[in-house]
């Protein structure tokens with residue numbers, strides 16, 4: 001039980017989902033948080049893209065910061081998040097684990113250092129219930145690679161058939177689904193006669209839940225803006 005910090009009330013959009021339950025368990029173990037159905041200090045949304053508009057409306061109307069962990073969001077959702085970020089603090093994270101926050105930095109750096117003759121492929125595997133593909137994390141890692149290389153992010157994710165020679169600088173995606181896999185991500189840099197593979201393995205949803213609590217603590221009382229897990233890690 002923490003005694004050094006103020007208790008933060010979390011309003012969970014989906015308390016009964018897999019992530020909702022993990023966050024409730026992590027909050028219980030931490031002792032510095034309380035789950036509050038409506039009037040939280042921070043809104044926490046790990047649900048589905050359909051819920052996002054309502055969650056952002058609630059955040060801006062009540063002037064409360066919001067953590068969005070939902071993946072599978074489209075460009076329109078990006079614009080809504082940016083708009084909400086003008087009036088409240090908004091943190092969007094496809095992956096709230098500490099390991100993936102660091103992996104994203106490593107990927108950006110590797111892409112910057114390795115020349116364009118190193119192709120970049122992202123491979124991910126998740127449990128059979130996952131609805132979106134590629135995972136939000138895989139896409140965010142692809143974006144980090146493109147950022148490192150200072151090129152526009154172009155996805156190649158439909159390789160089946162013929163005439164599929166690789167286009168230079170595209171980021172390729174491969175997706176596996178099955179069983180209860182919590183979340184595996186490999187970023188493969190395939191160069192001339194060598195490969196560098198940066199990997200993360202999530203073994204339990206509690207890693208995302210603990211990261212979500214760190215993000216909520218970061219957001220509490222934070223000024224309006226769009227934030228990422230890198231901001232959270234830097235503030236730790």
Ligand SMILES: NC(=O)C1=CN([C@@H]2O[C@H](COP(=O)(O)OP(=O)(O)OC[C@H]3O[C@@H](n4cnc5c(N)ncnc54)[C@H](OP(=O)(O)O)[C@@H]3O)[C@@H](O)[C@H]2O)C=CC1
Pocket residue numbers: 013014015016017018019020046047048050051068069070071072093094095096097136208
């Ligand atoms: N950022 C991160 O670190 C992580 C992100 N995720 C992402 O979080 C999201 C949820 O994952 P997970 O918990 O495994 O999924 P689940 O399917 O277990 O839970 C989703 C929950 O959202 C609820 N829900 C769905 N639509 C709405 C809506 N329109 N309004 C309110 N609630 C809604 C569902 O309720 P009901 O069952 O009643 O429909 C359910 O309780 C996914 O997008 C996933 O990719 C997952 C893990 C880590």
Ligand SMILES: O=C(O)C1=N[C@H](C(=O)O)C[C@H](O)C1
Pocket residue numbers: 071094095126130131134135136137138182183184
């Ligand atoms: O749906 C999941 O389970 C996960 N979703 C996130 C994603 O799409 O990247 C994060 C994590 O990999 C688990």
